[in-house]
Amino acid sequence: MSAHAASAPKTRTAPARAPAGFPMGFYRYRNYVLFAATSLFMMLGCAMLLDAIHALGQGEAAWLAFQARMARPYYLATSSVVLLFTLYFVIRFAWVGRKIAAGRIGPIPRPPVPMFVTGVAPIGGFLTLWLILLLILGGFLP
Amino acid sequence: MELHKVKFEVLRFRPEQDQQPVFQTYEVECMEDWVVLDALNAIKDDIDPTLSHRWSCRMGVCGSCGMLVNGRPVLTCAAFVRDYEGTIRVEPLSNFPIVRDLVVELDGFVKKIQRVKPWIIRKLEKDLSEGEYRQSAEQLDEFKQFSMCINCALCYAACPVLANEPEFVGPAAIALAHRYNLDSRDEGNAERFPVLDSHDGVYACSFANECSQVCPKHVDPAMAIQQAKLTDFLEWAHILPKKSFT
Numbered sequence: 001m002s003a004h005a006a007s008a009p010k011t012r013t014a015p016a017r018a019p020a021g022f023p024m025g026f027y028r029y030r031n032y033v034l035f036a037a038t039s040l041f042m043m044l045g046c047a048m049l050l051d052a053i054h055a056l057g058q059g060e061a062a063w064l065a066f067q068a069r070m071a072r073p074y075y076l077a078t079s080s081v082v083l084l085f086t087l088y089f090v091i092r093f094a095w096v097g098r099k100i101a102a103g104r105i106g107p108i109p110r111p112p113v114p115m116f117v118t119g120v121a122p123i124g125g126f127l128t129l130w131l132i133l134l135l136i137l138g139g140f141l142p
Numbered sequence: 143m144e145l146h147k148v149k150f151e152v153l154r155f156r157p158e159q160d161q162q163p164v165f166q167t168y169e170v171e172c173m174e175d176w177v178v179l180d181a182l183n184a185i186k187d188d189i190d191p192t193l194s195h196r197w198s199c200r201m202g203v204c205g206s207c208g209m210l211v212n213g214r215p216v217l218t219c220a221a222f223v224r225d226y227e228g229t230i231r232v233e234p235l236s237n238f239p240i241v242r243d244l245v246v247e248l249d250g251f252v253k254k255i256q257r258v259k260p261w262i263i264r265k266l267e268k269d270l271s272e273g274e275y276r277q278s279a280e281q282l283d284e285f286k287q288f289s290m291c292i293n294c295a296l297c298y299a300a301c302p303v304l305a306n307e308p309e310f311v312g313p314a315a316i317a318l319a320h321r322y323n324l325d326s327r328d329e330g331n332a333e334r335f336p337v338l339d340s341h342d343g344v345y346a347c348s349f350a351n352e353c354s355q356v357c358p359k360h361v362d363p364a365m366a367i368q369q370a371k372l373t374d375f376l377e378w379a380h381i382l383p384k385k386s387f388t
Contacts (some may be wrong), residue, residue, distance in 0.1 A: 012157040013239035013247050018305045019352075020213030020236065032302040032350040096349050099368040 035092055041085035044078065076138075083134075090123060145171040148223055150181060152193065153233040155240045163240060165231075166190075172223045178232060179207050179218040182244070195244040202358060205294030208235055209244050215296040215356045235299035237308070251295050254311050257337050258319035263330025281326040288321035288366050290359040297353035297363050309342040313353035313363035316344055320366040323373065335377060344371045 022029045048070075055066035069075060135141045147169050155163040168189055170181045179197055186193045197207040200219045207218045210233040212226060223230065238246035268275065297313035304310050319338055323331040338344050347367045354364040376382040 011241060013241055014155045014157075014160075014163050016239050016308070017163075017233070017236045019215075019300055019302065020210060020233075022236075022302055022305050028350050028352045028355070029302045032348055035348050092349070096368050099349075099362075099365045 031092075034088065038085045038089040038092075041082050042089065045082040045086060048079070048082070087127065090127065094123065143173045143175070145173060148172045148181065149229040150185065151229055151231045152182075152185070152244070153231075153240075154193070154243050155234075156192070157242060167229075174224060176223045177219050178209075178211055178216075178221045178223060178230065181223055181230075182218065182232065193244075194242045203292060205292035208294040208296045208299065209233065210236060210299065215299040217294060217296070217358050220358060235295055237298050237301065237304045238295070246295075248295065250308075251293075251298060251312070251314075254315045255293065255318060257311065258315045258322075258334050259330060260315075260318040260322055262322065262325060262328045263333055264327070265329055275327040277326055284326075285321045285324035288317045288324070288361055288363075291317055291321075291357075291361050291363075292359055294358065296356045296358065300352040300356040302350050302352065303346055303348065307342065307346055310346045311337060311340075311342050311344075313347075313367060314361075316347075316370055317361055317363040317366035320370045320373070323370070331373075331377070335374065338370055338374050339378065344374055347371075 019029070020026070023033050024030050052066060055062045070079070132141070150168045150170055151165045152168060153163050154160065154166045168185050170184050170189070172181055172184075179200065182193070182195050183197070186195070195207070195209070195218075197219065198204040199206070202217050202220045205217070208215060209218050210216075210231075211218060211221050212231050213233075215235060218232070232244065234240050234244045234246045238248065238251070241247050291314055293314060295314065298304055301310070301313060304312060316338065319334045322328045323334060344367055347364075349364060349368060351364045354362045357363060373382065
């Protein structure tokens, strides 16, 4: 056979198979799907935030109406789900930080481990304060 | 040495006769110290010579014998039969088209590896008379872990992102790109930047970490990808210079 001849047509192949346990049968794949799903709920959270800012700009009556709307069980449940997914995202993101910390990044020297401890701590503190504030605003705490 | 019968379910695909892959069962008399690859070789030698599978070194170095054993991507030369209970199911690596039986199509994998230019890129090669490129132990430590990859493709078989996005550059290729970007002798990260920064590059990874779990050489490609994300961002933001003179 001439070296210039076209190569032989490829053998028929069977299509690639998904990994065993994909997408929901194995906990790391479930985490992957859940992490992807956080984007939807965080977008929903952003929409609610924009709604709040819009209501603030429309005067006191609009703000009171917004608050009344947010106090409905449906909105409370939605807010709780958004909060849970946001927390999940933050925890996963902090976990990625642990991996990034392992090496030197170009000319930037290896960051000290305490930097990440102190980096995670403020996020945790902020979330705790946020939760307490939500409980106070929700009337669950005096 | 004592022999014991073990049942193997092996996925078969013969393109000339099978429309879909099908499982075929074999009973093999295994010795206590056999690995799954020994059993596959015994099937091919003594039971069914039509069975096709890849292997070469039998010592976890060449990366040829990667397959799914009971659903997990492993090097079959390092997977002892005694560690499994009941029937052992052997399948070709997931996320790759199947050429025949346990042999998968690796062209796409090799092309992805080539895309990231996994070699040292220099503007000017030194003359031989100037001696070798010197590197300290500390400089070697920065990338050595990522240079241990044997291209076995187990990480690709485990990756959920690849199951959804087949064009994703993938763990091994990104780990290799990161390895050369970290190498003090290399000046080519600007050439690798477009691939790593592309739609199919580092940001497609959402860190399932399964690639690092199955890596037989403990390369930790998930770590390489997350570090590459940060490096990529710093280069994009011009906080880090892109090493290139080409």
